[in-house]
Amino acid sequence: MNRFTASAVALLAMAALVAPAGAASKGPAAGKAVHVGVIADVTGGAGVYGTPQKNAYELANDDIKSGKLDAGGANLTFDVQDAATDGAQVVNLMQKFTTDGSTAIVIGPTLSGEAFKAFPLAARANFPAMGTSTTAEGVTAIGPTIYRDALAESQVIPTTVARTHAKWKYKTAAIIYGDDNAFTKTDYDVFKRELEKAGVQVVDTETFHIKDTDFQAALTRIDSKKPDVIAIGGLFPEATKIIAQAGKLGIKAHMMGGNGLNSPEMYAVAGPAAQGVVVGAAWALAGKYPSNERFVKSYTAKYGKAPDQFAAQSYAAAEIVAYLVAHGAVTKDEMLSGLRGVRVIQTVLGPLGFDANRDVKSSPVILEIVKNGFAYFH
Amino acid sequence: MFAQQLLNGLFLGAVYALFAVGYTLVFGVLDILNLAHAAIFTAAAFAAFSLVAAGVPLPAAFLLAAIFAGLLGILLDRVAFAPLRKRNAGTLVPLISSIGVAIIIGAVLRAVYGVDERHFTLGGLDTAPAIHLGPITFTTVELTIFLAAIALMVVLSWILRSTTLGRRIRAVADDRIAAALLGVDLEKTIAATFFIASSLGGAAGVLTGLEYNSVTLDMGGPIELKGLAVIILGGMGSITGAVIGGFILGAVETFAVAYGLSPWRDALVFGVMFVLLVARPTGLFGKRALRQA
Amino acid sequence: MPGALVDFYAKHSRLIDQIGVNALLALSLSVSLQAGQLALAQAAFMGIAAYVSAILAMQAHWPLIATILAAVLVSTVVAALLALPVRRLRGVFLAIATIGFGEIVRVFANNLSITGGAEGLSGIPNDATTPVIYGSLAVVAFVLFALSRTKFALAVTLVREDEHAARGVGVDVGMVRTLSLALGGAIAGLGGALYAHASFFLTPTDFGFARMEQILVWCVIGGVTSPLGAVIGAALLSILPEVIRFLSDWREVTNGVILLLVILFAPGGLSSLWRRGAIRVR
Numbered sequence: 003m004n005r006f007t008a009s010a011v012a013l014l015a016m017a018a019l020v021a022p023a024g025a026a027s028k029g030p031a032a033g034k035a036v037h038v039g040v041i042a043d044v045t046g047g048a049g050v051y052g053t054p055q056k057n058a059y060e061l062a063n064d065d066i067k068s069g070k071l072d073a074g075g076a077n078l079t080f081d082v083q084d085a086a087t088d089g090a091q092v093v094n095l096m097q098k099f100t101t102d103g104s105t106a107i108v109i110g111p112t113l114s115g116e117a118f119k120a121f122p123l124a125a126r127a128n129f130p131a132m133g134t135s136t137t138a139e140g141v142t143a144i145g146p147t148i149y150r151d152a153l154a155e156s157q158v159i160p161t162t163v164a165r166t167h168a169k170w171k172y173k174t175a176a177i178i179y180g181d182d183n184a185f186t187k188t189d190y191d192v193f194k195r196e197l198e199k200a201g202v203q204v205v206d207t208e209t210f211h212i213k214d215t216d217f218q219a220a221l222t223r224i225d226s227k228k229p230d231v232i233a234i235g236g237l238f239p240e241a242t243k244i245i246a247q248a249g250k251l252g253i254k255a256h257m258m259g260g261n262g263l264n265s266p267e268m269y270a271v272a273g274p275a276a277q278g279v280v281v282g283a284a285w286a287l288a289g290k291y292p293s294n295e296r297f298v299k300s301y302t303a304k305y306g307k308a309p310d311q312f313a314a315q316s317y318a319a320a321e322i323v324a325y326l327v328a329h330g331a332v333t334k335d336e337m338l339s340g341l342r343g344v345r346v347i348q349t350v351l352g353p354l355g356f357d358a359n360r361d362v363k364s365s366p367v368i369l370e371i372v373k374n375g376f377a378y379f380h
Numbered sequence: 381m382f383a384q385q386l387l388n389g390l391f392l393g394a395v396y397a398l399f400a401v402g403y404t405l406v407f408g409v410l411d412i413l414n415l416a417h418a419a420i421f422t423a424a425a426f427a428a429f430s431l432v433a434a435g436v437p438l439p440a441a442f443l444l445a446a447i448f449a450g451l452l453g454i455l456l457d458r459v460a461f462a463p464l465r466k467r468n469a470g471t472l473v474p475l476i477s478s479i480g481v482a483i484i485i486g487a488v489l490r491a492v493y494g495v496d497e498r499h500f501t502l503g504g505l506d507t508a509p510a511i512h513l514g515p516i517t518f519t520t521v522e523l524t525i526f527l528a529a530i531a532l533m534v535v536l537s538w539i540l541r542s543t544t545l546g547r548r549i550r551a552v553a554d555d556r557i558a559a560a561l562l563g564v565d566l567e568k569t570i571a572a573t574f575f576i577a578s579s580l581g582g583a584a585g586v587l588t589g590l591e592y593n594s595v596t597l598d599m600g601g602p603i604e605l606k607g608l609a610v611i612i613l614g615g616m617g618s619i620t621g622a623v624i625g626g627f628i629l630g631a632v633e634t635f636a637v638a639y640g641l642s643p644w645r646d647a648l649v650f651g652v653m654f655v656l657l658v659a660r661p662t663g664l665f666g667k668r669a670l671r672q673a
Numbered sequence: 674m675p676g677a678l679v680d681f682y683a684k685h686s687r688l689i690d691q692i693g694v695n696a697l698l699a700l701s702l703s704v705s706l707q708a709g710q711l712a713l714a715q716a717a718f719m720g721i722a723a724y725v726s727a728i729l730a731m732q733a734h735w736p737l738i739a740t741i742l743a744a745v746l747v748s749t750v751v752a753a754l755l756a757l758p759v760r761r762l763r764g765v766f767l768a769i770a771t772i773g774f775g776e777i778v779r780v781f782a783n784n785l786s787i788t789g790g791a792e793g794l795s796g797i798p799n800d801a802t803t804p805v806i807y808g809s810l811a812v813v814a815f816v817l818f819a820l821s822r823t824k825f826a827l828a829v830t831l832v833r834e835d836e837h838a839a840r841g842v843g844v845d846v847g848m849v850r851t852l853s854l855a856l857g858g859a860i861a862g863l864g865g866a867l868y869a870h871a872s873f874f875l876t877p878t879d880f881g882f883a884r885m886e887q888i889l890v891w892c893v894i895g896g897v898t899s900p901l902g903a904v905i906g907a908a909l910l911s912i913l914p915e916v917i918r919f920l921s922d923w924r925e926v927t928n929g930v931i932l933l934l935v936i937l938f939a940p941g942g943l944s945s946l947w948r949r950g951a952i953r954v955r
Contacts, residue, residue: 239594
């Protein structure tokens with residue numbers, strides 16, 4: 003051991019003594035303030051999705067302070083602003099963040115429709131922005147500064163259909179989807195394409211509106227067509243009721259869905275009818291990545307319930323930004339070049355990177371609802 | 381399939397009707413549209429959820445939540461409508477103040493309960509096997525809800541027809557000034573009207589929460605506009621009109637889907653309503669109906 | 674412009690544009706209300722025009738002004754046609770029939786492929802600049818002012834205050850109602866076309882009942898029969914959510930409380946306040 007390494011080891015040992023357990027490293031941005039603007043629908047119709055997002059960023063703020071999330075010693079904060087599920091407020095917030103001179107990157111908004119209104123502002127200002135739940139087709143194509151860490155339905159559903167088809171060997175399917183929402187409409191497009199590709203005949207298609215509660219008329223009609231499998235293009239508030247009501251009507255067909263169904267609500271609400279439902283998703287509550295286990299534990303401790311995928315994808319965005327900051331990104335331009343140089347970052351979603359279209363590169367997980375939880379579908 | 385769809389429509393229509401009769405009672409007596417009715421519907425469902433969670437037996441929780449909704453209705457009137465009534469502010473202005481109250485109720489519920497869906501602990505009632513009768517399938521919960529909704533509407537009709545209070549309410553609806561001249565205490569009668577109307581709306585909220593075992597902040601959203609359509613289609617303040625309108629709505633919604641028109645469901649609902657209104661410009665039953673109740 | 678103003682505009686231009694568009698929408702409803710018509714289809718007229726102008730710009734590559742004129746023409750015709758079947762409806766019955774019409778339009782926007790359905794239309798040219806929006810508002814204000822000095826305005830007031838009396842003095846009530854609805858449709862269409870060209874993206878939910886409720890609230894808060902009141906109502910309520918942003922968790926409830934207090938304090942709308950003031954001055 004030469005003198006240089008010896009002193010380095012000594013320094014490291016001192017650092018370990020001084021810093022609290024799990025302390026952040028001292029990166030090039032140490033001591034600098036980095037402000038991240040977060041746009042989330044905490045109130046209004048999408049509050050059920052925006053609130054877990056807000057929770058995740060507040061947890062990230064705690065974790066950065068305590069050193070559990072490494073931002074290289076920078077004073078990194080996520081400033082969550084509520085857009086109240088109002089497109090006008092989303093746009094105003096995007097303008098505020100991109101012009102205030104202190105924000106380094108914007109994360110959010112919550113809905114794809116909002117993203118199409120707000121991301122063009124970021125793209126025009128050459129300002130980095132990242133979606134965590136805006137999975138509609140074309141969001142990242144808005145501009146070369148727009149990223150997303152959320153697997154789109156088109157990245158998740160093909161595997162879901164392939165895996166279930168291999169196991170269940172179904173010949174006919176029905177699709178039920180929300181026709182007034184970009185996310186659920188995309189579900190329909192992808193399910194239809196993939197089912198037909200697999201040689202499955204789609205015998206019935208039914209639609210509903212977001213926030214509907216009664217699906218019995220549609221399910222009764224689906225039942226009369228006797229499909230082998232029902233594909234649900236929806237989000238969990240509606241999907242739980244679809245599954246429970248199908249159970250009540252005695253419908254025996256297999257059921258499956260995409261990212262929108264990846265919520266603890268699914269087994270908590272839909273009851274026994276939900277068992278066996280297959281969910282293709284971007285993240286698993288039980289994922290064995292180190293930061294995920296810590297995230298699930300501390301989120302559950304802080305908020306009294308397990309996180310859902312909205313929270314996980316938001317926390318992953320926080321991890322990505324923290325990683326970039328730890329590597330020296332402080333300004334919006336540094337953030338942008340950092341994003342462009344990303345190879346692989348370890349997050350709660352697993353290791354992820356970005357492809358040439360700035361969409362996330364990671365693998366979907368196929369889950370099956372079992373009693374009181376999700377298991378991997380085999 | 382037809383029998384099952386008819387049953388689906390009836391079950392749906394019963395709750396719509398119950399929501400609408402309370403809505404229309406205020407409309408008939410005061411000539412105002414109360415856009416906070418859906419917020420009270422939601423608040424009552426949350427109240428029942430809390431009561432059941434605290435161990436209160438379900439029937440008692442249902443009753444207490446309805447009474448809570450009734451009291452909330454009286455408070456609503458005092459805060460949002462009474463001050464405007466004194467100033468003869470017309471019909472449009474109270475609409476806006478009721479929107480204000482609805483926003484406040486929603487914000488308070490969100491602060492207290494958060495955004496997550498809540499569920500009743502029904503102790504097995506919700507997992508009881510469905511009943512199969514020939515071509516139709518239903519659950520005990522659904523049947524109970526249907527009967528409860530019908531019973532409440534019968535009770536309302538009896539109150540309006542056969543009690544002193546009912547006669548006073550009808551007199552105020554008929555002609556407020558004449559009723560006052562005849563010695564009817566206007567403010568007391570209006571308070572009673574709000575209590576009855578809101579407790580019925582609250583009961584509809586609890587029943588809707590039970591039917592889908594789901595209580596959410598925006599559960600009143602879809603029913604607000606449809607309920608409005610129902611009461612206006614039914615005719616100014618007509619209880620019969622609201623009940624029939626509720627069942628028409630349930631049937632149109634169900635059969636639109638049953639015949640493969642689910643993407644056009646709401647267009648059909650409002651299309652039917654539009655045509656009926658054009659044919660009968662004062663609604664199906666007009667204002668007379670409440671007076672005769 | 675001085676530097677501070679340039680900076681202010683750079684930070685708030687979107688909100689400033691929203692205020693202009695919202696003022697047009699409020700004016701469009703105000704025109705119907707002045708004729709005593711509680712016709713609540715403004716969101717639908719706005720939506721129809723927004724789609725027409727966006728589609729013409731994106732697919733036919735029409736210039737902005739042409740798409741706006743075409744959109745206004747379409748929404749005016751639709752409003753005039755809607756006036757026919759609803760001519761016997763009054764008050765809340767008219768309100769709910771026109772809301773129903775709005776819902777039907779929304780369902781069509783959701784199901785047609787040319788509108789992009791629920792996935793919406795994205796990438797609309799963003800060329801409705803602040804001068805275009807406020808220029809349009811100025812034109813509308815001028816037209817309304819000019820109209821207010823004509824016999825038509827007198828007829829409108831008569832129809833609102835007493836339809837029978839209006840008939841008695843020979844006013845063609847049906848024509849007045851149709852014209853005022855069509856004029857409202859034209860202004861809403863202008864607002865809708867500008868909305869499309871200021872938003873990058875359209876989706877059917879932009880034109881639903883929630884939007885209609887919003888427009889109605891602006892008008893009533895401003896003062897039902899006052900065009901200036903409608904504009905002020907729209908402006909203040911568009912700014913409000915951003916002004917009270919610092920309240921964070923208390924913002925939603927404060928929003929409701931302010932709405933309630935304003936309407937209780939000034940049931941005649943904000944315009945009634947300065948009218949009262951004016952009377953006192955005299």
